[in-house]
Amino acid sequence: MIENTEVVVVGGGYAGVMAANRLTRRDDVTVTLINPRPTFVHRVRLHQLVGGSDEAVVDYGEVLGERVRLLVDAVARIDATERGVTLASGGTVGYDYLVYAVGSHSAAPSVPGVAELAYLVATLEEARQLRPVLADAPAAAAVTVVGAGPTGIEIAAELAEGGRTVTLVCGGVLGPYLHPRGRRAVAGRLARLGVTVLDGPGASVTTVAPDAVHLADARELPSAVTVWTVGFGVPDLAVRSGLSVDDLGRLRTDETLTSVDDDRIVAAGDSAAPSDQPLRMSCQAAMPLGARAADTVLSRLAGEQPGALRLSFAAQCLSLGRDAGVFQFADRSDVAVPFHVGGRLGARLKESVCQGIPKLLADEARKPGTYRLHRVAGGAARRRHLVRAAPGQARST
Numbered sequence: 394m395i396e397n398t399e400v401v402v403v404g405g406g407y408a409g410v411m412a413a414n415r416l417t418r419r420d421d422v423t424v425t426l427i428n429p430r431p432t433f434v435h436r437v438r439l440h441q442l443v444g445g446s447d448e449a450v451v452d453y454g455e456v457l458g459e460r461v462r463l464l465v466d467a468v469a470r471i472d473a474t475e476r477g478v479t480l481a482s483g484g485t486v487g488y489d490y491l492v493y494a495v496g497s498h499s500a501a502p503s504v505p506g507v508a509e510l511a512y513l514v515a516t517l518e519e520a521r522q523l524r525p526v527l528a529d530a531p532a533a534a535a536v537t538v539v540g541a542g543p544t545g546i547e548i549a550a551e552l553a554e555g556g557r558t559v560t561l562v563c564g565g566v567l568g569p570y571l572h573p574r575g576r577r578a579v580a581g582r583l584a585r586l587g588v589t590v591l592d593g594p595g596a597s598v599t600t601v602a603p604d605a606v607h608l609a610d611a612r613e614l615p616s617a618v619t620v621w622t623v624g625f626g627v628p629d630l631a632v633r634s635g636l637s638v639d640d641l642g643r644l645r646t647d648e649t650l651t652s653v654d655d656d657r658i659v660a661a662g663d664s665a666a667p668s669d670q671p672l673r674m675s676c677q678a679a680m681p682l683g684a685r686a687a688d689t690v691l692s693r694l695a696g697e698q699p700g701a702l703r704l705s706f707a708a709q710c711l712s713l714g715r716d717a718g719v720f721q722f723a724d725r726s727d728v729a730v731p732f733h734v735g736g737r738l739g740a741r742l743k744e745s746v747c748q749g750i751p752k753l754l755a756d757e758a759r760k761p762g763t764y765r766l767h768r769v770a771g772g773a774a775r776r777r778h779l780v781r782a783a784p785g786q787a788r789s790t
């Protein structure tokens with residue numbers, strides 16, 4: 394019988410904070426959360442940071458349980474054999490269990506000129522770098538947002554609402570996730586904000602130059618500030634640590650979120666790849682995954698079989714400036730359905746989601762075990778079907 398169990402949570406985003414808080418359900422578990430910053434980043438508001446309507450940070454004191462020790466540092470390597478992590482500052486921390494929740498960042502750009510000349514927005518530091526650049530740019534300067542997934546759409550709308558001249562280069566379809574009706578609603582709002590939307594096969598950027606972008610169909614667009622929002626990548630910590638990862642570098646796990654290499658390591662959030670099945674990188678998934686990862690550790694400590702991941706997506710919610718939004722509903726397989734809520738009501742729904750996230754984390758901090766969305770029936774059947782369809786990739790527990 395173990396007297397005290399040391400759990401190290403690597404990464405203090407939505408998944409890591411949820412997991413850390415939940416693990417304090419047991420008095421004989423000591424939780425250390427390792428994160429490079431002393432404040433919690435509310436990433437789903439980073440486009441607002443760029444637009445100037447929010448700082449996108451929350452004091453950890455508001456969302457982290459009192460029994461969680463916050464260690465401000467980064468993990469440089471995980472040694473699964475020795476059950477310890479090496480910190481970027483040079484020290485080491487041992488663990489009995491480790492929660493891998495290092496999240497995501499901008500995908501490594503492969504288009505010439507992006508790395509040197511474009512601005513990224515997927516992390517706090519990137520968003521903070523862009524804000525003063527926009528503030529210093531003349532009001533009429535052409536701003537090009539590249540990528541028309543949720544991040545690109547939200548940034549384009551936010552900047553246009555603030556009076557900027559914005560062109561959104563889609564690289565294909567506007568909002569690929571959206572149902573055609575939801576897409577029409579987004580396109581209508583962007584048009585009203587004065588955003589020029591370039592979509593279709595030729596509308597992909599081939600080069601970023603100092604004051605222009607070049608498109609595949611030979612068009613050249615003047616661009617004083619180019620914002621690159623094309624895709625997420627993940628930190629390479631798992632790769633560097635010799636752990637099994639998928640093509641993107643996410644830690645491969647089974648349906649209990651246990652690493653396929655080591656049952657003392659569980660993963661959650663954007664940096665987890667459960668059963669190699671598609672999983673939208675999102676806050677919407679990160680919190681249930683964080684809760685599931687904690688429950689898996691708690692089950693093992695209780696000598697019980699951990700449960701499988703249950704994950705039901707309900708929607709994708711987009712803010713389109715401060716006054717409008719589109720709440721695109723989805724089925725349980727995460728496919729958009731014809732129904733959406735738009736306009737001011739859509740904006741209010743999105744805002745209530747953004748306000749609700751720190752509240753859910755705070756509730757879990759105050760009363761560990763409160764969060765239950767990862768136990769909602771529905772997603773489990775669909776995942777079981779997917780895992781059965783790809784046998785051999787999931788490990789049984």
Ligand SMILES: Cc1cc2nc3c(=O)[nH]c(=O)nc-3n(C[C@H](O)[C@H](O)[C@H](O)COP(=O)(O)OP(=O)(O)OC[C@H]3O[C@@H](n4cnc5c(N)ncnc54)[C@H](O)[C@@H]3O)c2cc1C
Nearest residue numbers: 404406407408436468495496497662663674675676677679
């Ligand atoms: C502008 C924008 C808007 C978005 N809007 C939405 C939305 O409306 N809805 C939605 O569902 N999703 C949205 N997302 C996506 C969402 O923010 C991410 O999917 C979510 O943050 C993933 O949560 P996470 O806990 O896995 O990782 P993160 O929130 O990225 O947290 C990971 C943490 O781990 C830390 N870390 C990394 N490496 C190490 C290391 N080596 N050692 C220690 N710590 C480390 C990071 O610094 C970070 O603090 C948006 C993203 C952006 C950029």
